[in-house]
Amino acid sequence: xxxxxxxxxxxxxxxxxxxxxxxxxxxxxxxxxxxxxxxxxxxxxxxxxxxxxxxxxxxxxxxxxxxxxxxxxxxxxxxxxxxxxxxxxxxxxxxxxxxxx
Amino acid sequence: xxxxxxxxxxxxxxxxxxxxxxxxxxxxxxxxxxxxxxxxxxxxxxxxxxxxxxxxxxxxxxxxxxxxxxxxxxxxxxxxxxxxxxxxxxxxxxxxxxxxxxxxxxxxxxxxxxxxxxxxxxxxxxxxxxxxxxxxxxxxxxxxxxxxxxxxxxxxxxxxxxxxxxxxxxxxxxxxxxxxxxxxxxxxxxxxxxxxxxxxxxxxxxxxxxxxxxxxxxxxxxxxxxxxxxxxxx
Numbered sequence: 001x002x003x004x005x006x007x008x009x010x011x012x013x014x015x016x017x018x019x020x021x022x023x024x025x026x027x028x029x030x031x032x033x034x035x036x037x038x039x040x041x042x043x044x045x046x047x048x049x050x051x052x053x054x055x056x057x058x059x060x061x062x063x064x065x066x067x068x069x070x071x072x073x074x075x076x077x078x079x080x081x082x083x084x085x086x087x088x089x090x091x092x093x094x095x096x097x098x099x100x101x
Numbered sequence: 102x103x104x105x106x107x108x109x110x111x112x113x114x115x116x117x118x119x120x121x122x123x124x125x126x127x128x129x130x131x132x133x134x135x136x137x138x139x140x141x142x143x144x145x146x147x148x149x150x151x152x153x154x155x156x157x158x159x160x161x162x163x164x165x166x167x168x169x170x171x172x173x174x175x176x177x178x179x180x181x182x183x184x185x186x187x188x189x190x191x192x193x194x195x196x197x198x199x200x201x202x203x204x205x206x207x208x209x210x211x212x213x214x215x216x217x218x219x220x221x222x223x224x225x226x227x228x229x230x231x232x233x234x235x236x237x238x239x240x241x242x243x244x245x246x247x248x249x250x251x252x253x254x255x256x257x258x259x260x261x262x263x264x265x266x267x268x269x270x271x272x273x274x275x276x277x278x279x280x281x282x283x284x285x286x287x288x289x290x291x292x293x294x295x296x297x298x299x300x301x302x303x304x305x306x307x308x309x310x311x312x313x314x315x316x317x318x319x320x321x322x323x324x325x326x327x328x329x330x331x332x333x334x335x
Contacts, residue, residue, distance in 0.1 A: 003276065006269025007152060014153055018194050021183045081179060085197030088106070092197075 005100060012096045015089050022086040029079035034072050036064055045069055107153065110195040111136070114155060115246050117178040121169050123221065128238045128249040130204070130231075130256075131156035135277065137250050140243045143291075146253075146284035148277070154200045159225060160235050160249075162205055162218045171221040175201070184224070190215045191223035206231040230263055237294055254294030257281040261310050261321075262302075275317040286324055296325035307333035 032049025035058075043064035051057050062068060111133060118124045129137060133155050135148035172182045172191065180193040180201065193201040205216045207227035215224035237255030240247045251259065260278035265271035285291035299307060299321070311333055314321040322330055 003269055003272045006267075007273065010269075011153055014200055017183075017192075018197055018200065021181055021194055022197060025181050078179075081196070082181070085194075089197040 008096050008100050012093065012100070015093045015096070019086065019089050019093070022082055022089060026079060026082055026086065029075050029082070030072060031079055032076065034061075034069055034076065036069070045072070047072065104198070106196060106198045107151075110198040111155060112244065113178055113195060114199065114201055115244075115248060117175055117180070118157070119246055120178075121171055121174040123165065123169055123171065124246065124248060125240075126160055126164050126220075127203075128158040128160060128235060128251060129155070130158045130234055130251060132277070134250045134256060135281070137241060137243060137248060138253060138256075138281075140241075142241050142243075142250075143253055143281075143284055146281065148280065153198065154202060156202055156204055158204045158206075158231055158234060159218055159221065160238075161220075162216065162225075163220055165220055168220050168222060171203075171223055188215060188226060189224055190226045202226065204228055204231060206235065208232070230259060233262070233298065234259055237298070252291065252294045253281050253285045254291045254296075255298060257285070258295055258298045258310075261313050262306070275313060279317050279319050282319055282321070282324055292325055295321075296327070299325055300327075304332050 030047055030049070032047050035046045035048050036043050037046060038044075045061040045064055045068060047059045047061055049057055049059070061072065115124070118127065128134075131154065132148065132151040135146075136151060138146055139148060172193075175193050176182060178195075180195050183192045183194065184190070185192055191203065195201065203218065203221065203223055203225040205218065205225045205227050207216075207229050211227060211229070216227045218225050233255055234251040237252045238249045239252055240249050242248075250256075257278040260274040260281075263274065265274060282295070285295070299310065302310065307330060311321060311330070322328070
């Protein structure tokens with residue numbers, strides 16, 4: 001096997017491992033946006049997101065708490081970054097598959 | 102050529118290791134050491150293939166004496182930590198562009214299980230012959246960071262010294278060694294490292310190395326200034 005083919009094969013296996021790890025990580029992080037709503041003078045925190053069918057859903061998180069909101073926003077930001085990385089992994093896999101086939 | 106995304110991820114890795122104060126305790130080896138050699142350290146050298154894996158060699162599994170939770174530090178820098186289900190070693194992924202793995206030297210009888218690195222709080226893979234890369238490493242300053250890499254003479258010698266079962270990797274190693282040897286040919290201090298490593302090997306190993314070099318059209322004896330090595334024998 002020429003060197004470059006061997007290297008690409010190895011990179012493909014690495015990308016496959018990465019894809020699995022990123023998918024697992026994404027499933028543990030919340031997706032969507034955080035919304036704070038005032039009801040009867042008190043503030044509550046909700047997570048607004050699209051479900052697998054594309055429907056907009058809202059999940060109640062709890063009474064307003066600055067730390068809670070920060071924590072969720074941080075996790076959502078992390079998820080967006082990882083989702084972007086996963087997109088790039090899939091793109092690279094597609095290119096390598098085209099080259100080695 | 103690495104992509105911009107890979108280079109950014111690599112420097113984020115260096116920054117994280119620096120902030121964890123472990124940079125003086127590791128040596129960057131593998132193809133990313135070649136990238137560092139290119140950064141003004143080894144004039145006239147350009148590497149050809151650079152893979153996504155960054156190999157970080159831990160000099161001493163008990164240093165730093167104050168343990169660091171490297172997983173926590175790397176996660177704070179946006180890495181995803183994972184444990185290889187086959188080997189049990191710790192792996193870290195950055196932006197889908199790099200895979201970071203820690204290595205340690207395998208000494209004595211060795212072991213199949215990964216090595217516990219208490220000072221880093223991880224499990225690392227142990228490999229043979231890495232001690233020569235630690236012994237012959239030196240610090241270089243790039244982008245304000247002091248980073249340890251193997252001296253080019255040791256780097257190329259190691260590539261020729263290790264026994265690979267995978268023929269593609271063997272071929273890649275030989276190619277990398279040939280490029281580095283060509284780049285240090287007229288640099289006496291680098292050639293001296295290569296010469297010392299060669300003459301301190303057993304005759305059978307010297308013979309094996311000469312055969313590998315000959316296969317790749319590398320005249321090692323000419324590079325290190327030895328006319329004929331009749332003591333190299335199997």
